[in-house]
Amino acid sequence: MSLITRIKNKIKLQAHSGNNYYCPYCGYASKDLEVVGHDLPVLIEKEVVGGGRRAAGCYQCHSRDRERLLYAFIIEELNLPQNKNIHILHIAPEPKLSNVLLKQNFDEYICGDLFTPGYTYPAHVQNMNVLELPFENHHFDLVICNHVLEHIPEDIKAMKELQRVLKPKGKAILQVPISKNTMETVEDFTISDPQKREELFGQFDHVRIYGQDYTQRLESAGFLVNRINITDTYKRLGVNPEEDIFYCEKPALSV
Known part of the structure; x- marks a missing residue:
């Protein structure tokens, strides 16, 4: 990083410092949040929670609202650091959250992703x-x-795999962008053009926009679904007040 860039960053952080928001990853306190995301018409039309242009970023480490919500739920609500004797699978791990969890010395913490060319893991x-x-x-x-x-085109198959590897009464946090005003999930697997996918689904590599039937899709994969909202408790973390957590459970084995 050049000297000029460092000076610009220091000025930016000083200009936005305050006490309205706090980032649990880097400790930066700010008066407002960085604007992130894209103003795509489909995200606006379908009122997609977890997508679109919004004030949601940390000016210092660039964490976003959904990363900080997971921190609040996993570290504060579930209080996982107190229970080391657990096995965790983290799919496509967010670097900041993953670094926090790595330091906890759980019995097992496995991170996995489908490697793609040109991406460094x-x-x-x-x-x-x-x-x-x-x-x-x-x-x-x-x-x-x-x-x-x-x-993932075969999302139900993926859900069933996640359910399969869970212990009975094991838990899963399964977040997706979800439309507030659409009941049925919108998907079309014949569309492979990245520009068309962005137009219809809000991102070039998305294959659907989930509707309010997301809960039913999870249930069809065998999950018991708890849809909860903790954002009132963590407003200072700059979380999205409309983002619910889909906290799922694998049923106990029948005797």
């Missing part, structure tokens, strides 16, 4: 396909899969 991330997870049944206590399923 951290050393702790394994190459794996969520449609064919290389783990035995009933292995993990917790699965984290944040904004992944909207990229």
